[in-house]
Amino acid sequence: MSQSKFPKLLDYERLKQEFGTSSTEHTASQDTTNDSDATIETIPPQNIRLTGSRLRSYAFAVLTRKEFSKAELIEKLAVYAASREEVINLVNELSEQNYQSDQRVADIVLSSQKRKGKGPQRIKLALKNKKINSDLIQEELKAIDWVEQAYQLKIKKFGNTVEKDPKLKAKQIRFLQYRGFDMEVIMKVINKKEDDE
Known part of the structure; x- marks a missing residue:
């Protein structure tokens, strides 16, 4: 296509001369938003430290794309902020306002890990990695039938026969332990027959 069909809408050279380097920094930060999914969060240029309303806007941009724990959000914002103290105050405020x-x-995390066939220990570990107290979902964890969850996982992987061979039993135990189920639950599951209630 010829350039005559698409005339230049802005004269960037004239803007650079008129406004100095700030316009080039602005266009550079705009360009990063279109590069890839990794830079989709409108990442500010490295030499700019965010404060006040700019930091708040960046925090909202981050939160509109994904839920973050308080600790994760503080770490994410602190990279671009001028003051860690301001970040902590902002995140506390956003938390109070339920953003x-x-x-x-x-x-x-609970629903995602449960869907992936993970047991309570793996779920607690996932929460710990996000620096979230597992007490927040203690009631939900108690309400889940972990024996049934583990049994369905065992059937999917090994079938519904009760193994007599110690090596095959050990393999099932290791598999369910790795998935985060407690030993008490695992022993019930590997000895459970299909017609057991």
């Missing part, structure tokens, strides 16, 4: 919620993150 950020550790409870929501904990619920998301």
